[in-house]
Amino acid sequence: MPRRTRLIIFGRQGAGKGTQSKRLAATLGIPHISTGDMLRAAASSGSEFGQQVKLIMDRGELVSDEVMEGVVRERLAQPDAAGGFLLDGYPRTPAQADFLQGLTAPDGIDLAIDLDVAEEIVIGRITRRRVCESCGTIYTVGDESAETGVCARDGGKVVQRADDSEEAVRRRLADYDRQTAPLMAWFADRDRLAIVDGSGPADEVSATLFKVINA
Numbered sequence: 658m659p660r661r662t663r664l665i666i667f668g669r670q671g672a673g674k675g676t677q678s679k680r681l682a683a684t685l686g687i688p689h690i691s692t693g694d695m696l697r698a699a700a701s702s703g704s705e706f707g708q709q710v711k712l713i714m715d716r717g718e719l720v721s722d723e724v725m726e727g728v729v730r731e732r733l734a735q736p737d738a739a740g741g742f743l744l745d746g747y748p749r750t751p752a753q754a755d756f757l758q759g760l761t762a763p764d765g766i767d768l769a770i771d772l773d774v775a776e777e778i779v780i781g782r783i784t785r786r787r788v789c790e791s792c793g794t795i796y797t798v799g800d801e802s803a804e805t806g807v808c809a810r811d812g813g814k815v816v817q818r819a820d821d822s823e824e825a826v827r828r829r830l831a832d833y834d835r836q837t838a839p840l841m842a843w844f845a846d847r848d849r850l851a852i853v854d855g856s857g858p859a860d861e862v863s864a865t866l867f868k869v870i871n872a
């Protein structure tokens with residue numbers, strides 16, 4: 658019988674969730690399923706569904722649990738998810754967690770991982786980020802292009818995104834913590850939550866994640 662690897666990953670913005678999710682999924686040979694990526698793809702496809710979703714996302718709201726049920730049910734039924742998956746961005750509400758439990762019954766989710774990086778550290782990471790307005794290259798304060806404001810790659814203007822201001826980041830993180838706390842509790846109550854320190858070098862974090870999953 659194939660070993661089931663049904664995983665969920667949580668993490669604050671700036672915690673390295675994107676990088677670690679990709680590595681982990683590749684190492685385990687399971688698909689990395691990001692509901693945010695799926696919805697963004699739908700939005701840019703211009704379909705009627707995508708247009709509705711885009712309106713909701715642009716307002717910074719959550720897509721309804723009912724709509725998400727359809728999206729997730731369909732995606733997890735794909736053959737590539739039969740041996741497991743790494744879900745990123747779902748569940749976002751306790752009702753979604755209940756739905757997922759039913760969908761994956763009787764075994765349910767093997768493990769939810771909280772990639773934990775302290776708030777002050779992620780605020781530091783995000784607020785030190787600069788981006789070239791024309792080619793999108795990311796720089797960090799201290800890099801020459803960030804200091805001169807001129808992109809080394811194409812000469813474009815290097816700026817801080819409005820979204821990356823400390824005030825905006827603090828607001829987003831507070832929203833995230835408020836939204837995620839009940840979910841962490843949901844998985845902790847069922848003894849399915851692992852908190853992994855994500856503050857070290859990326860390779861170290863990957864190794865720890867792998868160990869925790871195999872434990």
Ligand code: AMP
Nearest residue numbers: 692693696714718719720725746747749
């Ligand atoms: P993300 O990239 O995970 O931050 O998702 C981007 C946006 O997609 C969110 O702000 C929501 O509008 C929507 N979204 C993604 N996942 C979910 C979910 N599980 N439930 C509701 N809305 C979601």
